[in-house]
Amino acid sequence: MGLNRIxxxxxxxxxxxxxxxxxxxxxxxxxxxxxxxTGISHVAYFVSDLPKALGFxxxxxxxxxxxxxxxxxxxxxxxxxxxxxxxxxxxxxxxxPSAPPNMMSHxxxxxxxxxxxxxxxxxxxxxxxxxxxxxxxxxxxxxxxxDPDGTxxxxxxxxxSGWETQAAGKFQPPVRISEAIYxxxxxxxxxxxxxxFYEDILGFKETWRGGRDPKALSWINLRVPDGTDxxxxxxxxxxxxxxxxxxxxxxxVPDMQKAVATLEARPAYKTYLTYGQPLDVHVGVxxxxxxxxxxxxxxxxxxxxxxxADGKPVQSxxxxxxxxxxx
Numbered sequence: 437m438g439l440n441r442i443x444x445x446x447x448x449x450x451x452x453x454x455x456x457x458x459x460x461x462x463x464x465x466x467x468x469x470x471x472x473x474t475g476i477s478h479v480a481y482f483v484s485d486l487p488k489a490l491g492f493x494x495x496x497x498x499x500x501x502x503x504x505x506x507x508x509x510x511x512x513x514x515x516x517x518x519x520x521x522x523x524x525x526x527x528x529x530x531x532x533p534s535a536p537p538n539m540m541s542h543x544x545x546x547x548x549x550x551x552x553x554x555x556x557x558x559x560x561x562x563x564x565x566x567x568x569x570x571x572x573x574x575x576x577x578x579x580x581x582x583d584p585d586g587t588x589x590x591x592x593x594x595x596x597s598g599w600e601t602q603a604a605g606k607f608q609p610p611v612r613i614s615e616a617i618y619x620x621x622x623x624x625x626x627x628x629x630x631x632x633f634y635e636d637i638l639g640f641k642e643t644w645r646g647g648r649d650p651k652a653l654s655w656i657n658l659r660v661p662d663g664t665d666x667x668x669x670x671x672x673x674x675x676x677x678x679x680x681x682x683x684x685x686x687x688x689v690p691d692m693q694k695a696v697a698t699l700e701a702r703p704a705y706k707t708y709l710t711y712g713q714p715l716d717v718h719v720g721v722x723x724x725x726x727x728x729x730x731x732x733x734x735x736x737x738x739x740x741x742x743x744x745a746d747g748k749p750v751q752s753x754x755x756x757x758x759x760x761x762x763x
Contacts (some may be wrong), residue, residue, distance in 0.1 A: 468555040472548040475663040480527035480541035488732040493518045495704035498611035519607040524617045540683045542588035550577040550593040574599045584629035614687035621668035621684045625675040627757035646721045646753045653755045674761035681736030692725040723750040
């Protein structure tokens with residue numbers, strides 16, 4: 437074989453490899469990229485008695501009702517919005533729960549681009565039905581999917597014309613017991629599938645895992661990829677028939693003793709005691725001081741300090757998650 441022919445074959449091989457590499461890069465560039473997931477926007481709960489629920493959130497915890505959505509064509513409130521801060525709120529639905537005894541309607545994450553998120557999820561074979569979502573009645577872009585356990589997950593992109601943006605700086609009374617949702621906790625029945633969904637697909641990052649039993653894992657904490665908010669997966673081998681107060685909203689408080697004293701001094705505390713429990717400060721497995729509160733329907737609101745009581749980090753559990761049950 438002549439030298440020129442060898443050179444020609446060498447150049448052909450190099451060119452082929454380069455074209456293949458370029459094609460691979462182009463394919464990666466053309467694949468939908470995940471937009472930013474910046475934090476927890478809101479969580480929604482069903483309530484059986486809206487005035488009582490508002491008494492819990494407003495009179496007792498000190499938050500303001502920023503606006504409401506009525507059922508179309510009526511003056512009956514469908515959703516009441518409880519503002520936590522300019523980017524987070526609680527939604528109280530007056531509907532009958534769709535899957536009792538679970539009082540959580542859905543949870544929602546803020547994203548930088550809704551349409552990009554929709555395309556990205558479809559590229560990952562996540563079911564996003566056609567026509568799902570659009571501009572909400574509150575003026576933002578949003579759509580919904582379901583996680584591996586059927587929990588309704590919403591993604592929202594705030595718009596300058598949206599109600600939340602228009603209400604920036606308003607409805608934030610100094611008497612509110614917290615200024616931020618610290619995390620959201622909810623039940624999952626298959627840890628492996630949930631971690632794959634939230635970590636591998638949505639890009640959440642694990643920060644801690646723990647359990648009361650050193651031989652059994654109970655919780656996995658996952659932080660949003662582009663912010664500091666996190667979710668707490670409450671692990672079960674099979675979702676229980678009675679949820680109790682496991683699904684919960686955790687509100688950050690800088691000083692637990694001060695927060696408890698403030699709540700106990702409010703006139704609404706006496707009303708709270710008719711359906712709730714005395715405010716018991718305890719240190720959780722994660723080493724942080726916390727207090728469990730319960731709304732009139734038994735939905736749990738957890739107050740938690742963002743640091744450990746002794747200033748020392750608590751190591752993550754190495755216990756295995758519960759094995760999924762087989763029906």
